[in-house]
Amino acid sequence: MHIRFRAPALAVAGALAVVFGVIVSAGQAAPYRAPRGPDGKPNLNGIWQALNEADWDIEGHSAGPGRVMALGAEDAVIPGLGVVERGPLPYLPAAAAKKKANFEKRLTLDPEIKCYLPGVPRAMYLPQPFQILQSQKHIMMAFQYAGAVRTIYMADQTPAPADSWMGWSNGKWEGDTLVIDTTGFNDLSWFDRAGNFHSDELHVVERITATGPDHLSYEATIEDKKVFSRPWKMSMPLYRRKDKGARLLEFRCVEFVEDLIYGALRKGAR
């Protein structure tokens, strides 16, 4: 009996293992192999955009009222699950207080409101497209928002020569993944409209991998000893803009914020 039952039991187990194995392999499909560029590296060229609510708040958040009453539902906070892995963000105590103050004064402090350069990683998930322009020595990222630009040095690499908004990016390929190490930030950009911030000690390591013809996997590890107690990671897909004629257009926003910034200094202003 035992033997007789055992055999079918084993057979069932074997069959299950096969089925299970199939499921496992379906879940871990052979990694996508991106088309190659002329240099044999994955071709990441194209116009890409995040499709999430991270610019409102990189952490999970419910819907909420906007900052400007007159804008009603158009300015209301769009809910999102967040892009931070293993949250909440590990703020040091003083930094947590500053984040809270930033949130309360976000209408006047958020650099995006003043059309300032977005910094990294915020540039990557602003609700506007960006374009990857990939040559052998340099990979340019051109962002529609404020005409921001990043140059990723794949050759001629040097340490950051000075602090800047967009940082200083050196890149390398790890297999089919583009790994970008960025330092040399100033302490002026934010992560989002909710006041999440960093210091000039910010160090960002991004990993970008094509997961399909129209998708990139984007991960950024954030390290900033002045602000966070440990490194933390955000991840999200980036989507190729498939719209007919998709292209970057000018969003030269300086002229839209001049009255906001300098209006009180106009002759005769009250």
Add this chain to the structure above:
Amino acid sequence: MRYRALAFGAALAAVAVMAGHTVAGQSPAAPAKKAIPRTPDGQPDLQGYWTNSTYVPLERPDKVTKALYTEAEFAALVKDAASREAEQTEPGTVADVHYDFSQFGLDRSQSAFVKNDLRTSMIVEPATGRMPPLTEEGKKRAADRAAERRRAGATTDAVQNMPIGTRCLIMAGSGPPMMNAGYNSNYQIVQSPGYVTILVEMIHDARIIPIGDKQAALPAGMTQWMGDSRGHWDGDTLVIETTNLNGKNPFRGSSEKMKVTERLWRVDANTLGYKFTIDDPGTWTQPWTAEAPMTKSVGPIFEHACHEGNYGVRNTLAGARLEDRKAAEAAAKKTSN
């Protein structure tokens, strides 16, 4: 440090100079027969760091009637201009509050600039070296714009009255056409499949030029500051045609209907030829063409966060408002006396 590096680069470039005005004289229709570098997909390789910094003016100066200076005349001209740039400040004067250009290598003579270009003007067509006469429409527009500026008031009254470069909206280097400036006339060209991208240092403008049918033209009703630029290769010359300008950055009085055709080609390891034609029948009685070659520069290009650090606009306006208040107080005092 970078500008020291640039100065060093300029010194190196000076060792390997091209003879006379051949740079500018080189016609794109008759390219040099020697092999030029190419990208892996066979395009002429225009990549690298370049500058169009030059002492050659767009238009031939009033009293000059010849097309070329002698080398001695040119050397004297550069020396004179460089000394004016270096001596912008005089210790103990109000002007001294401004920094000395030479201190930061911002003067053209310390940075890389196009050497040995003996031409008396960038304009090659018409042969006068000057822009052709304005049409009646062009004259009226110039008069209307001048009247509008007077109506708007002083540049210190409001930020909108200030020059657009001061406001960090766009600078001459972006164009099109891409004109040199007093400093930071630096460019980086990057070529990727289907695109030539020209990063302009000033205000980090990236001109993304689609090649051939890579990207559809912008619909006629849509305009932009830098317009809609489309490129194609004519042999080994990149031809960029730009329309759809929004007219907020007029070039020498142009209208928003201006069409700019730029030609960019590799002359040798250290030189790019650059030629542009302005076609704007509503402004000038004929199209006109200028040449402004680029010479190899030393990278990298740094972030030019112009708007973010624009203390100039704030301080200028704040100073003017302080003057307004002082004047008002003085007037009130006079009345009460």
